[in-house]
Amino acid sequence: MDPLIRLQEVRKTYAMPGGDVQALKGIDLEFHEGEFTSIVGTSGSGKSTLLYLLGLLTEPSDGVYWFRGRQTDVMDDLERSRLRGREIGFVFQSFHLVPQLDIERNVLLAARYAGAPGNGVPLERRATELLERVGLSHRFGHRPVELSNGEMQRVAIARALLTGPSLILADEPTGNLDEENGAHVFELLTSLSNDEGKTVIMVTHDMQLAEKSRRVVRLRNGEVIES
Template sequence: MTIFTINEVTKTFTNGEVDEQVLKGINLSLQEGEITALIGASGSGKSTILTIAAGLQSATDGQILFHGKNMTDMSQEQIRKIRASEFGFVFQSSHLVPFLTVEEQLLLMLDVSETKLSKRARNEEIEKILQWVDMNHRKNAYPSSLSGGEKQRVAIARAIIHKPKILFADEPTASLDSKRSKDVMTLIRKLTKTLQITTLMVTHDDEMLPYADRIITMKDGLIL
């Protein structure tokens, strides 16, 4: 089932008196429970399309449809609510809050997403998610004591604790070695399939491509 559609999206940046069109009419549909990988050289536009799809910046023209609703017609507050409740984010850096424990990172995400659960249900959900990412034994640890791979597993747990419909992953393994990269991608694929999350991922690493269901190559602001 199609859950997300990008229709004729363009993006132009102005640098002084020069306009640079970095996206030139992108069309892309994302299917439920599918991992789509965007690949291409630096400057091809793949990270730009991901941030526009995620509502982190606006398109110059075109439509972004989520569950058939046009996000380009929504207010910033409406988009913020969708980002908080329906989207999950994993980036190259884990961006964990340094003064919060692993458990508190997840509690904060439940608060931000306005997930309505009882205290007991929240604790049970955190327990389950941390078991999935093999971090339950570190739930009271602070980020400074975690390895790079552990931080990224916590970041993934935080991204999916509120059961988002879409996971946006921008170079999620770029800061990890080969083994930890494969561990993280195995985890992302497992969670995508278990929870039927739609994942859009940007990557430079060809070794991560076998974990994707579909690979989209971009060049000069176009899909090849």
């Protein structure tokens, strides 16, 4: 089966005042549909750079990135942005919810640029269903400031799922959560992979969580040392 994602000799170099810094040094990786992968490594190993590169938020300095067989480095900003909006859902460590909007509107924000997923379900209903699914039906109409960190992260997961993406990228999703909430969020992400066949790639420092995932990619100084 063709992989959802294929990286070939991908490098990422940042121009810094003291000279160029190579964040990724020739990465060759494949990610398949339905796979749950944890990316681990020390600070500065290139984990987040790899995640944002997979999320089409930054481009490789060299090498090729295929998403569902399409070469992404030849796409223009519109094509990349639309692919990102429809196919990729993000979950961040610091949630990135808009404080002035209630949780339903925060979830609906995901469809602002990507549009509706095309399954015929009205967006508002889908947002409600997703919030119910992450266990927040009792929080409808609440704003992020009224929620706990665990609840905010669950809103962020609901938002990531609104457009029906095939890839979920999570950057330290449990980093700001206590153990119990962290476990709950991890379970949610796992179920997305197991029950819905979504590809989940999670960057984490938590080795215990990483060990629970189906696959672990270990980075050191911008290179894959275990895959």
